[in-house]
Amino acid sequence: MISEFEKFKRFKAKNLPRKEMLAPGHRACQGCGEVLALRMAMKALGENVIVCMATGCMEIITTPYPQTSWKVPWIHIAFENPASVASGIESALKVLRRKGKVSKKHIDVLAIGGDGSTSDIGIGWISGAFERGHDFTYICLDNEAYMNTGVQRSSCTPYGAMTTTSPPGEKSFGQVTWKKNVPGIAVAHNIPYVATASPAYFLDLMNKVKKAALVKGPAYVHIYSPCPTGWGSAPERSIEFAKLVVETRIFPLYEVIEGRYIMSRKITKPKPVEEYLKGQRRFRHLDKEHIDHIQQRVNADYEKLIRLSEMT
Amino acid sequence: MAKRIGIEVSIALAEAVKLANVDVIAAYPITPQTHIVEHLSEVVANGEVDAEFVPVESEHGAMSCCCGSSAAGARTFTSTSSQGLLLMSEILFIPGPMRLPIVMAVVDRALSAPISIWNDHQDIMSQRDVGWIQTFAENGQEAFDLTLHAFRVAEDRRVSLPMMVNIDGFTLSHVVEAVELLSQEEVDQYLPPFKPRYRLDPRKPITMGPVGIPEVYSEAKVAHNEALKASKKVILQGWKEFADLFGRQYNPVETYRSEDAEILLVTMGSISETAMTAVDTMREKGQKAGLVRIRLWRPFPGPEFRKAAGKAKVLAVVDRCLPPGATCGPVGAELRSLFYKVPGSPKIFNFIAGLGGRDVTVEWFEEMVEKATAFAKKRPKELYEVIGVREK
Ligand SMILES: Cc1ncc(C[n+]2csc(CCOP(=O)(O)OP(=O)(O)O)c2C)c(N)n1
Ligand code: SF4
Ligand SMILES: [Mg+2]
Numbered sequence: 196m197i198s199e200f201e202k203f204k205r206f207k208a209k210n211l212p213r214k215e216m217l218a219p220g221h222r223a224c225q226g227c228g229e230v231l232a233l234r235m236a237m238k239a240l241g242e243n244v245i246v247c248m249a250t251g252c253m254e255i256i257t258t259p260y261p262q263t264s265w266k267v268p269w270i271h272i273a274f275e276n277p278a279s280v281a282s283g284i285e286s287a288l289k290v291l292r293r294k295g296k297v298s299k300k301h302i303d304v305l306a307i308g309g310d311g312s313t314s315d316i317g318i319g320w321i322s323g324a325f326e327r328g329h330d331f332t333y334i335c336l337d338n339e340a341y342m343n344t345g346v347q348r349s350s351c352t353p354y355g356a357m358t359t360t361s362p363p364g365e366k367s368f369g370q371v372t373w374k375k376n377v378p379g380i381a382v383a384h385n386i387p388y389v390a391t392a393s394p395a396y397f398l399d400l401m402n403k404v405k406k407a408a409l410v411k412g413p414a415y416v417h418i419y420s421p422c423p424t425g426w427g428s429a430p431e432r433s434i435e436f437a438k439l440v441v442e443t444r445i446f447p448l449y450e451v452i453e454g455r456y457i458m459s460r461k462i463t464k465p466k467p468v469e470e471y472l473k474g475q476r477r478f479r480h481l482d483k484e485h486i487d488h489i490q491q492r493v494n495a496d497y498e499k500l501i502r503l504s505e506m507t
Numbered sequence: 508m509a510k511r512i513g514i515e516v517s518i519a520l521a522e523a524v525k526l527a528n529v530d531v532i533a534a535y536p537i538t539p540q541t542h543i544v545e546h547l548s549e550v551v552a553n554g555e556v557d558a559e560f561v562p563v564e565s566e567h568g569a570m571s572c573c574c575g576s577s578a579a580g581a582r583t584f585t586s587t588s589s590q591g592l593l594l595m596s597e598i599l600f601i602p603g604p605m606r607l608p609i610v611m612a613v614v615d616r617a618l619s620a621p622i623s624i625w626n627d628h629q630d631i632m633s634q635r636d637v638g639w640i641q642t643f644a645e646n647g648q649e650a651f652d653l654t655l656h657a658f659r660v661a662e663d664r665r666v667s668l669p670m671m672v673n674i675d676g677f678t679l680s681h682v683v684e685a686v687e688l689l690s691q692e693e694v695d696q697y698l699p700p701f702k703p704r705y706r707l708d709p710r711k712p713i714t715m716g717p718v719g720i721p722e723v724y725s726e727a728k729v730a731h732n733e734a735l736k737a738s739k740k741v742i743l744q745g746w747k748e749f750a751d752l753f754g755r756q757y758n759p760v761e762t763y764r765s766e767d768a769e770i771l772l773v774t775m776g777s778i779s780e781t782a783m784t785a786v787d788t789m790r791e792k793g794q795k796a797g798l799v800r801i802r803l804w805r806p807f808p809g810p811e812f813r814k815a816a817g818k819a820k821v822l823a824v825v826d827r828c829l830p831p832g833a834t835c836g837p838v839g840a841e842l843r844s845l846f847y848k849v850p851g852s853p854k855i856f857n858f859i860a861g862l863g864g865r866d867v868t869v870e871w872f873e874e875m876v877e878k879a880t881a882f883a884k885k886r887p888k889e890l891y892e893v894i895g896v897r898e899k
Contacts, residue, residue, distance in 0.1 A: 245707045247575060258717035268707040270578050271716035272601055276571035279563065283533060283575025283583075284707060286559040290530045291581055294557060296700075302709055320571070323564030 200409035206401045212238050221264040222256040226430025228421030228437055229253060229336045232394040233307070236334055236418070239401035240303055240408055242267055247281045249308035249317065250274035252343045252422075253336060275317035277306035278324035281331045303408040304331040310351035311341040314375045325384035325413045332407040332414045335377060338422035346425040350375040353445075354492070355485050356477045358425075363480040373492065381415035382451050388414035389451040390459075394421075395437035399448060399459055406450075419446045427476020439471040444497040449504065456504040468493055511687040516647040516679050517542035519686045520612055520672075523654035525556045526694040527610075530581035530701075533561040533572035537591040538624045539676035540614040544586055566591035570598035570609075577607040578715055580706035582658065585609065588676055589616035589630045596634060602669040603638030604731040605716055608661035608701075609669040611639075612654065615776065615827075616676040617863040625864020626676040628776065628827035632837045638731055640670040640738055641805040643775045647684035649802075650674045652755060655689070655698055660745045662701045666738045673804075675777040677864070689753065697752055736806050759808030760815045761800045764790060768797030770821040770876055771853070775801045775838060778825065778867045785872030796876050801838070809845050822855045823879035825867070826891070829859050835891040854883050857891035871895050 204210070216237035223230040233253055237244075246269045248254045254271050257264040272280050285304045291297040306324075308317055313335040321333060340358045341347040348361040352370045357363050361370040381389045388410040392400040400418065407414035419440055421433040428436060440446040443466045448459040468490045472478040481489075514522075521543045524532070532551070534544040551560040561576075563569045569585050577583040587595060592613060602609050615631050617623040631641070640660065644650040653672045661670035674680050689697075705713055719727050743759070750756035763783050765771055774782045779800040789796040799815045799822075801808075816822060826836025834840065839857030846852035856879040861867040871894050878892065 242712075243709050245579070245709065255718055258714055259720055260717040260723050263714035263717060265714050266712055268709055268712045269714045270575065270707060272571055272574045272605075273598060276567065276598070279568040279571035280575035280578075282561055282563070282568075283531065283572035283577075283581075284579040285575075286531050286533070286561050286572070287576040287579035287581035287583075290557065290559045291579070294530070297580070297708075319564060320568050323568055326564075327562065 200406045203405060203409055206239065206398055206405065208398070212241060214238070214241065216240065216242060216266045217257070218264045218266060222259065223252070224424045224430070226421070226423040226433040228394055228433045229338050230256065231433070232336055232400065232418045232420045235394060235397050235400050236404040237267070239405045240305065243300070244303040244305055244408070245284055246270070247272070247277040247284065247304070247306045249277045249312035250343070251309035251312055252338070253307065253309070255343055274312055276320050277308050277312070278317065278321040278333055281306040282324045282327065282329045285329045285331050305408070306331060306333045308333070308335055309342070310335060310337040310339060311349040314350045314377050318380070322384065325381065325386050325415070328412055330411055330413070332404070332416065334404065335415070335417045336420045337417060338420045338425060340422070340425050342422050342425045351377065354489060355481050357480060358477070368485055369477070369480065378415065378417045378451070382454070384413070385454065386413040386415060387411070387453055390415070391417045391419070391446065391448050393419045393437045393441055393446060393448060395434050395441065396448065396460070403450065428474060432474060436471065436475070439466065442466045443468045443471045443493065445471055445493050447497060447500055449500065455507045456500065458501070458504050511685055513683050514647070514686050514688070515542060515681060515683050516650050516674065516686070517681065518546050519647050519651045519688065520654050520674065521546035521550070522688055523651045524584050525550045526689065526691060527582065527655060527658045527698055528556060529558050529584045531559045531561065531573070531576040531583045532585065533563050533569045533576065534585045535563050535566045535569050535587065535591060537566070537588045539616060539680045540586050540588040540591070540612070542680065543612055543614070566594040567598060570595040573609045574598065574602055574605070574607055577602065577609050578605070578707050580701070580703045582662070582701040583609045584611070586612040586614065588614040589618055592630045592634055593618065599634055599637040599639070601716070603735070604727055606667040606734070607669060608667050610654070610657045610661055611669070611671040613671050613673045614676045614680045615673050623863040624676070626678050627862045627864070629829070629862070631673055632828040632830070635805065635837060638735060639805065640668055640735065640742065641673065642671070642803055643673045643801065644679065645777055645779045645800065646679065647682065647686045648755070649757070650679065651686055651688065652749065652757065655694060656745050656749060656757070659698050660738065660742050663741045664702070664704050666734070666741050667704060668734060668738055673776065679777040693753065697749065739806050739808065742803060757802060759803035759811040761802060762815045763798040763800070765797035765799060765815065765817060765819070767795060768819050769795040770797070770823060770879060771816060771819045772796065772798045772872060772876065773801065773822050773824040773838065773842065774798065775804065776827070778827070778861060781867060781869060782872050785869040788869055789873060789876060794876065807841060807845070812842070812845060813849070816853055819853050821879050821883045822853045823875045824855060824857045825875065826857060826859045827861050829862060829893065839891055856882050856887070858894045859891055860894040865895060867895070
């Protein structure tokens with residue numbers, strides 16, 4: 196299994212594919228980190244892929260009929276089910292190939308959902324597809340809320356963040372729960388490949404997506420995706436936040452290959468979380484106490500991750 | 508050569524799917540659909556058909572998986588009942604406009620609450636507007652034949668729509684009947700390989716399921732509706748060719764002793780056999796009763812039904828579904844609307860019977876005919892009556 200992608204020569208600045216699979220002219224907001232991550236992922240995969248996409252920002256902004264940004268075959272059925280649609284496509288290709296009805300050439304099957312689709316409404320569907328072992332890649336584009344419907348909280352919304360359904364007020368400080376560990380849930384399915392990525396580290400992102408596609412069996416890539424519109428951050432700072440989130444250890448970059456945790460980037464001198472939190476309106480109301488609490492939890496989670504990478 | 512054997516109807520239906528050389532089956536178990544998917548798992552496991560059986564985590568996942576599979580160009584089948592059909596509901600509306608020819612056997616069953624595994628039509632009637640072609644089988648032979656017909660019609664490039672075959676839970680699905688199974692050669696003669704008009708293919712990329720902005724949404728909905736209505740021609744052609752090849756002729760509606768009938772029972776599904784017995788009994792007593800059975804429910808065969816109703820003065824329409832707070836049952840409402848202000852049209856009375864597995868007996872059909880005859884003289888207060896319910 197692993198040997199498949201061991202052979203893969205990593206993307207470097209010099210050998211980046213020139214072809215874009217996602218055409219420009221889509222309707223995303225300025226500075227959208229999600230569409231940027233998507234474009235990089237598609238560049239890594241090339242043209243031999245079928246994409247199943249959940250309802251959400253990326254679906255809406257890429258396909259206002261009669262226009263489409265997609266240069267590869269693409270299908271949208273509903274909000275919670277791209278993993279099931281991908282299961283169907285993968286099964287179809289398998290049997291049609293056996294019966295000689297389609298070419299023998301391998302086609303990557305990719306399912307894409309936002310954090311809401313992935314961590315909340317669609318988690319059972321994803322779990323089913325992982326458990327059954329379909330050969331497909333699932334990408335979660337995590338902008339940390341339901342953006343398409345107007346910035347409501349999801350279980351990937353970070354602690355303390357303001358959304359339209361986790362508003363701070365007299366009796367609340369915003370989101371009261373900690374971000375759900377969706378990569379951990381993916382790992383618990385014993386799938387061969389899980390990774391986290393951020394568009395600020397675009398080569399790392401592209402290599403991970405490509406590896407996920409090359410691996411046989413289910414693969415999961417969780418991509419942090421800044422959303423200036425939903426976060427109240429400056430569009431031109433999206434990449435900066437995508438970098439800061441890693442440098443503060445809030446969103447560590449790692450791979451889990453066959454259960455082995457591998458840190459992609461060890462952050463030896465972390466920046467304080469405050470540096471990341473400021474400049475985003477969603478965190479503006481947080482006081483020192485909350486920020487300290489976040490710092491402690493980030494430290495603890497990061498240590499846990501390092502221990503996992505040393506243990507496995 | 509065709510052989511006539513004693514076989515459970517669920518198994519016969521599953522055999523039809525196997526003979527159709529299905530590519531992908533995605534299904535989730537629910538009583539009384541289980542025997543169909545168990546048998547299909549078995550024939551796949553035994554290599555009797557080269558197919559992928561996807562043991563999905565839910566019915567919603569099943570229908571989602573079927574959409575993907577069909578869009579990728581595979582002949583696709585699923586089956587469900589009751590709560591499972593309702594869990595699919597969100598997705599059931601999608602393959603129609605997207606023109607994905609999925610075939611599904613719906614083993615009709617009551618809905619919760621209270622939970623009931625037994626037969627009626629509440630599940631399918633709640634999903635009547637999902638935009639699928641819908642047929643209802645009366646017996647095992649029909650269940651087998653209509654399933655093959657469904658693949659042929661659904662996948663016909665002029666149609667390219669999802670299609671479901673309804674069979675009544677237990678009273679049909681679990682009954683052993685004499686069924687003439689067709690041979691592989693015969694099926695191959697009738698059912699050509701699936702050649703989709705569009706499919707997800709990297710060599711010819713297309714975007715399926717885009718956003719329908721207000722400027723195009725209505726057109727998309729109308730196009731689907733037109734396609735569904737136009738499918739009738741192909742449905743009829745499929746039945747005609749079936750008759751030419753195998754000698755069994757199916758029609759959108761069937762009649763029984765209706766020529767000179769003054770009052771007609773109208774039924775759907777397996778209770779029609781009991782209704783025929785009731786008609787015989789009433790005829791022996793000198794009553795001019797007959798029966799019209801609806802086989803094709805969507806698209807609704809209006810002209811055929813009107814013709815079948817002939818000169819009858821009264822229709823006693825039986826519904827197996829009680830829509831709370833409605834003016835009457837769904838079949839009753841359909842027919843009232845069909846005949847509204849049509850000169851010389853029959854008086855229509857609606858009876859709701861056989862909910863959650865309650866048997867609809869010969870006596871009750873007689874009671875319906877009796878009541879409808881009386882109602883024709885003196886208009887009742889209500890637009891429907893529930894038959895066979897204990898007062899206490
Ligand atoms: C069954 C269902 N429930 C709710 C919705 C409404 N809805 C559409 S997109 C969306 C939020 C999407 O959030 P996410 O998955 O995080 O993607 P994003 O838009 O943030 O990229 C919601 C709630 C829906 N389409 N279907
Ligand atoms: S709302 Fe956010 S995720 Fe959606 S298009 Fe705009 S920036 Fe991108
Ligand atoms: Mg989101």
